[in-house]
Amino acid sequence: MMEKMAEKIIKEEVRVSRRGLLIGAGKVAAGAAVIAAGGLSLPPEAEARHPWPYKKLDVGKVARIAYENWYKDYCCYATASAILVPLQEEVGAPYTSFPVISTRWGHGGVVGWGTLCGTLTGIGIATGLIAGKDGEKILNDVIFWYTQTNLPIYTPGKPKTTIKNVSRSDSPLCHISVGRWMKKEGVQFFTPQRKERCARLSADVAVYAVNLLNAWADGKYVPLHGSQAKTHNRPAQNNCTDCHSG
Amino acid sequence: MMEKMAEKIIKEEVRVSRRGLLIGAGKVAAGAAVIAAGGLSLPPEAEARHPWPYKKLDVGKVARIAYENWYKDYCCYATASAILVPLQEEVGAPYTSFPVISTRWGHGGVVGWGTLCGTLTGIGIATGLIAGKDGEKILNDVIFWYTQTNLPIYTPGKPKTTIKNVSRSDSPLCHISVGRWMKKEGVQFFTPQRKERCARLSADVAVYAVNLLNAWADGKYVPLHGSQAKTHNRPAQNNCTDCHSG
Numbered sequence: 001m002m003e004k005m006a007e008k009i010i011k012e013e014v015r016v017s018r019r020g021l022l023i024g025a026g027k028v029a030a031g032a033a034v035i036a037a038g039g040l041s042l043p044p045e046a047e048a049r050h051p052w053p054y055k056k057l058d059v060g061k062v063a064r065i066a067y068e069n070w071y072k073d074y075c076c077y078a079t080a081s082a083i084l085v086p087l088q089e090e091v092g093a094p095y096t097s098f099p100v101i102s103t104r105w106g107h108g109g110v111v112g113w114g115t116l117c118g119t120l121t122g123i124g125i126a127t128g129l130i131a132g133k134d135g136e137k138i139l140n141d142v143i144f145w146y147t148q149t150n151l152p153i154y155t156p157g158k159p160k161t162t163i164k165n166v167s168r169s170d171s172p173l174c175h176i177s178v179g180r181w182m183k184k185e186g187v188q189f190f191t192p193q194r195k196e197r198c199a200r201l202s203a204d205v206a207v208y209a210v211n212l213l214n215a216w217a218d219g220k221y222v223p224l225h226g227s228q229a230k231t232h233n234r235p236a237q238n239n240c241t242d243c244h245s246g
Numbered sequence: 247m248m249e250k251m252a253e254k255i256i257k258e259e260v261r262v263s264r265r266g267l268l269i270g271a272g273k274v275a276a277g278a279a280v281i282a283a284g285g286l287s288l289p290p291e292a293e294a295r296h297p298w299p300y301k302k303l304d305v306g307k308v309a310r311i312a313y314e315n316w317y318k319d320y321c322c323y324a325t326a327s328a329i330l331v332p333l334q335e336e337v338g339a340p341y342t343s344f345p346v347i348s349t350r351w352g353h354g355g356v357v358g359w360g361t362l363c364g365t366l367t368g369i370g371i372a373t374g375l376i377a378g379k380d381g382e383k384i385l386n387d388v389i390f391w392y393t394q395t396n397l398p399i400y401t402p403g404k405p406k407t408t409i410k411n412v413s414r415s416d417s418p419l420c421h422i423s424v425g426r427w428m429k430k431e432g433v434q435f436f437t438p439q440r441k442e443r444c445a446r447l448s449a450d451v452a453v454y455a456v457n458l459l460n461a462w463a464d465g466k467y468v469p470l471h472g473s474q475a476k477t478h479n480r481p482a483q484n485n486c487t488d489c490h491s492g
Contacts, residue, residue, distance in 0.1 A: 044334045050345030088290050097343035099296030102374040104382070110370060111386045112475035114482045115362040115418055116355075124356060125371065128348040136350070140357045172361055174481045182480070189480040229358035234428070234435040235420045236360045243489040 051132040052094050056214045057086050063203040067156045070199035076106025078202035079122030083210060084129070098129070109174025117174045119198075119205040120146060127209065131216060137223040138212045143172045144225045145208055147238065151181075152200035154207070160199070161192045170239045297378040298340050302460045303332050309449040313402050316445035322352025324448035325368030329456060330375070344375070355420025363420045365444075365451040366392060373455065377462060383469040384458045389418045390471045391454055393484065397427075398446035400453070406445070407438045416485045 066082035080103040088095040105111055106121030123142050127135030150166040165184040169177035178194065187193045215221040229235045312328035326349040334341040351357055352367030369388050373381030396412040411430040415423035424440065433439045461467040475481045 044342040044345075046343055046345040047347055050348055052345075094343060096290040097292055097340060099290075099292040099298075099375070101293055102296055102371075102378070104379070105370045105374045105385055108475045108481035110362055110366070110389070110418070111382045112473050112481045113362075113386075113389055113418055114474070114478075114480070116359075116367075120356070121362075121367070121370075124351045124367075125348075128351045129345070132348065133350070136357045139351055140359075143356070143359055172356070172359055175483070179480065189475065227358050228360070229354045229435065232360075234360070234425065235354035235358045237421070 046094070049094065050129070051135070052087075052129050053091055054130045054213060054217050055087065055090050056217050057083065057090075057210050059207045059210050059214075061086060062206050062210045063154055064156075066203040066206040067154065067199050070202045071160065071195070073101065073104045074107035075118030075198055075202050076122040076125075077101065077104045078199070079119045079206045079209070080106075080125050081122075082202070082206035083123075083126040083213075087130075095129075114175030115173060117146065117169075117172055117177055117205075119202050120172055122202075123205060123209045127213070130213060134216060134221075138209065138216065138221070140228070141212060141224045142205065142209045146172055146177075146205060149204075152197055152204050154200045154203035156200065156203070159196065161196045163193050163196050163200075171237050171242065173237075176239075176242065292340070295340065296375070297381070298333075298375050299337055300376045300459060300463050301333065301336050302463050303329065303336075303456050305453045305456050305460075307332060308452050308456045309400055310402075312448040312452040313400065313445050316448045317406065317441070319347065319350045320353035321364030321444055321448050322368040322371075323347065323350045324445070325365045325452045325455070326352075326371050327368075328448070328452035329369075329372040329459075333376075341375075360421030361419060363392065363415075363418055363423050363451075365448050366418055368448075369451060369455045373459070376459060380462060380467075384455065384462060384467070386474070387458060387470045388451065388455045392423075392451060393417055395450075398443055398450050400446045400449035402446065402449070405442065407442045409439050409442050409446075417483055417488065419483075422485075422488065 062082045065085060066078045069081045070078040072078075077100065081100045084095055084098065084100045088098075088100075103122055103125050106116070106118035106125075109115040109117060110121065120139070120143055124135075124139050127138050127142075129135075131138060147170055148168065150168050152163075152166060163185060165181065167177075167181040167184050169180055171177060178189070178198065181197055182189060182194060185193055185197070212221055228237070308328045311331060312324045315327045316324040323346065327346045330341055330344065330346045334344075334346075349368055349371050352362075352364035352371075355361040355363060356367065366385070366389055370381075370385050373384050373388075375381075377384060393416055394414065396414050398409075398412060409431060411427065413423075413427040413430050415426055417423060424435070424444065427443055428435060428440060431439055431443070458467055474483070
């Protein structure tokens with residue numbers, strides 16, 4: 001009985017899958033998802049179809065989404081959604097299968113532990129889906145740029161509040177990055193100013209990442225930086241004396 | 247013409263979706279993915295259908311997958327796949343829509359920067375998909391436990407090599423965690439011993455997370471720890487004196 005039902009499901013799904021093929025290669029993954037929905041333990045085609053097809057994005061739109069979405073669900077969701085929501089709209093499947101809200105946990109350097117800035121976690125998730133191992137090179141360059149750049153740069157059309165300062169983190173860690181900015185601005189963490197800084201910074205990080213992704217889509221991306229682990233003979237940042245005395 | 251085609255697709259997909267509903271709630275997301283596949287700019291149902299349905303997992307299987315998969319694509323993929331691959335097999339969709347290999351970037355504390363231990367990034371991605379905001383509480387508890395526990399604990403059936411030491415990281419950062427263990431073991435980063443430590447530790451982290459997820463599935467999970475950001479009035483770890491002198 002169960003076998004017959006399974007066979008029926010497969011036949012139906014193959015039809016759906018065929019139609020998917022006619023509509024366009026980008027949509028085939030949906031058919032694959034349905035086949036798998038039968039719970040038949042087929043090897044997930046999602047793995048074979050990764051990375052996902054990328055379409056060049058408009059950085060103005062990306063910045064606006066990142067800024068606005070910071071105020072919805074914080075930094076990691078802000079950058080992940082700034083890239084993945086336009087791709088859900090403009091590419092469709094397989095992006096539409098991924099609940100972007102599931103990335104919310106990256107906030108505050110991962111649920112408030114102050115480790116990797118959530119904007120960078122969001123970029124990791126997005127570039128991982130879009131570009132696989134190439135995405136790792138892009139992420140590496142985004143992190144390097146993040147540590148070396150006075151942020152935030154972005155000025156929203158309708159800012160929620162005004163802020164005065166920019167700061168260079170020298171580190172991808174939330175605790176250090178936001179701590180340096182808070183000290184300069186003279187504000188505490190749970191303030192409108194700090195929130196505004198993180199929302200604007202989310203736009204900056206998403207825009208920088210999308211510029212690299214767009215160059216990559218054009219075949220013009222050349223990685224700027226090498227492996228941190230190989231350079232330091234262990235995984236490490238470049239701000240050694242922040243914790244180790246000379 | 248395009249509108250007519252769109253209407254036809256919607257009608258077809260509603261039928262698929264209805265069938266999905268009859269088969270079981272866990273499979274509905276597949277229908278939703280197909281609707282979205284039409285590229286019609288409908289709000290992605292993936293968001294509405296998140297979090298994804300969880301089925302209690304066998305921790306022995308989880309540990310074996312994490313250990314073996316560390317040697318394929320490192321720490322983040324190890325823990326993410328230890329949870330998500332059994333769910334692809336046992337639940338099917340929507341897990342089968344997600345390419346678990348896309349999580350590889352978390353290795354070495356995020357592409358070698360030594361920030362969040364990749365095993366914890368993998369847990370974040372998995373618990374984000376499975377449990378949403380509850381997943382954040384679970385992740386928070388997993389991180390706390392990680393910092394306080396002598397690791398690794400897991401002994402594989404067929405170890406790739408032998409190691410002697412366990413260590414307590416006092417930090418979720420890859421650089422500190424693996425650095426403390428390497429110092430104790432007297433080995434460098436690019437060695438078989440260090441690899442074995444990280445592979446075994448991946449099993450430990452995945453098992454701890456799955457024990458919490460299984461308790462949560464039974465309605466018996468009670469968060470053990472509060473918010474780091476609220477406790478410290480900013481995102482932070484608890485090992486303050488590792489970087490700040492008293």
